[in-house]
Amino acid sequence: MPSLRLHAQHVALKSNLLYDALCIPSLGAEVRLDSTLTLSVSSTYCPISYGSDRKWKNWSVQYEARHWFRKAFNGPYIGAFGIHGGFNLSRLPFFHLTSHRAEGNFNGAGLTFGWHRILSPHWGIDTSLSAGYLHLRYRHYREGTYGYLEYTKGRDYVGPVSLSVSLVYIIK
Numbered sequence: 001m002p003s004l005r006l007h008a009q010h011v012a013l014k015s016n017l018l019y020d021a022l023c024i025p026s027l028g029a030e031v032r033l034d035s036t037l038t039l040s041v042s043s044t045y046c047p048i049s050y051g052s053d054r055k056w057k058n059w060s061v062q063y064e065a066r067h068w069f070r071k072a073f074n075g076p077y078i079g080a081f082g083i084h085g086g087f088n089l090s091r092l093p094f095f096h097l098t099s100h101r102a103e104g105n106f107n108g109a110g111l112t113f114g115w116h117r118i119l120s121p122h123w124g125i126d127t128s129l130s131a132g133y134l135h136l137r138y139r140h141y142r143e144g145t146y147g148y149l150e151y152t153k154g155r156d157y158v159g160p161v162s163l164s165v166s167l168v169y170i171i172k
Helices: 017-019
Strands: 011-016 026-034 037-047 056-070 075-092 097-118 123-142 148-171
Touching: 011 017, 011 037, 017 148, 026 148, 037 075, 056 097, 075 123, 075 148, 097 148
Parallel strands: none
Antiparallel strands: 011 026, 011 148, 026 037, 037 056, 056 075, 075 097, 097 123, 123 148
16 A cells, blocks of 8 residues: 655634724634645624614624745735625614614625734734725614614725734644
8 A cells, every 4th residue: 555645734723813802703714725825714703782772793704815925824925805794783873873773794805915924833923904895785774663674775895805913823
């Protein structure tokens, strides 16, 4: 029986410290496909409800293929991403929601530019900026004793989509 050579696959676990500071828990994983290509999946989930029917609930999943200019998990990279998520916002002092509620979802795609700084053999800091296109589809409700659906709307957005400063743990 011929011997099989098995190589350890590099996997990185990460959490976006900026989102975590805003009480929006985040978790991601990235797998090295070859010396300069990785595949990343990250997610967020925010279940926050405040008093007086005020809430900020959202979730998202972002998947991304990254090309590293040096080698995987070291230095600059560029990536192509897709994103999908949902939200339920109510009685917030912005987005014209002081006495309204909006719930819906979004889909999008774009490019990411980033840099990974190695701190030790297993730890690193990854900073990135993602920009692209989002399509939002949402329902807008009037709040009150007899809240009702006011309208359903779609909106397109082009610009920054996410900013990340992530703590990364690399499993070798």
